[in-house]
Amino acid sequence: MALATRSLWNIPNILTVSRVALIPVLLVVAYSPLIWRHEIAAVIFAVAAITDWFDGYLARTLNQGSAFGRFLDPVADKLMVAAALILLVEWHSHVLMVIPAIVIISREITISALREWMAEIGKRAQVAVSSIGKWKTAAQMVSITVLLLDWEIFNALGWVLLYVAVVLTLWSMCVYLLAAWPSLREVD
Template sequence: MAARPLWNIPNILTVSRVALIPVLLVLAYSPIAFRNEIVAAVFAIAAATDWFDGYLARTLNQGSAFGRFLDPVADKLMVAAALILLVEWHAHVVMVVPAIVIISREITISALREWMAEIGQRTQVAVSAIGKWKTAAQMVSITLLLLDWAVLNPLAWGLLYLSVVLTLWSMCIYLVAAWPSLSEAD
């Protein structure tokens, strides 16, 4: 079987998501007109590539080991960078707690998936529908919080807290699925 090229469209989109992180941060600290709108647009573009790269990988049969590795890493890096930025912009417990919960869950589930893969049980903690809804709520809420339009802020904060609930719910689903393996005696 012929090897698939590393630099296919899905992988380029995934790499571009990582490359947009410093762009997002430079723009966030630049004294430019419409800063929030531009930063929100950059994040929204990155979030769209998250969906689009997976769709293209499946549709064009261009999935790769590199893409399967980098895609979830790119998502977590982008979300963590944006959440840390938002914690600075909204330095209050109502922003800090969701950011800590979301980032902590991502670290926990990444470690769990790595360990489950090591013991040959990776499918037990495959991405679930709740995980997809969590990601969608996070991406929309973060985009709206970066935008910071007063009229949309109630929706942004509501979606952020919905994403926290879905974050905890999906983490529980993964931990329960992995519990038989986690609780085995060595």
């Protein structure tokens, strides 16, 4: 029993759990009266984004991959991105923010459901993470960090990267759906 506990609470999994734990911290800071709330929120999100890359790297390098980590890592990413996007919709309440937020969150729900279904029929490998998906994630993380920062000098960059992320989001969704299309067309 102690061996199972040790492998569950390894460094990669602790980083992933910390990413989930940062969500309420991000929200408390964002709604606080602090003068530096935008900067602190951006740092919190950036730290979470860095742990997203770092936990996967450590899991592979230290051979500490686990079922718990494979489950929670993508969930943590989606929760953090969704929380930040909803926050940004409130801070920038216009259609130019609402549409990207809806596209990104909808894609994440769609692809998560697709992967779950493909795993159920034994074809999960057909919808494994692609390089486009990794570029999409990078564009999302940087754009959200910059937009949370809310420094006028960088806002244009944040908006451009957000729309690059939307294009990559739609592109990667199409790639995954096309890969799954033969299975989706099958008749029971």
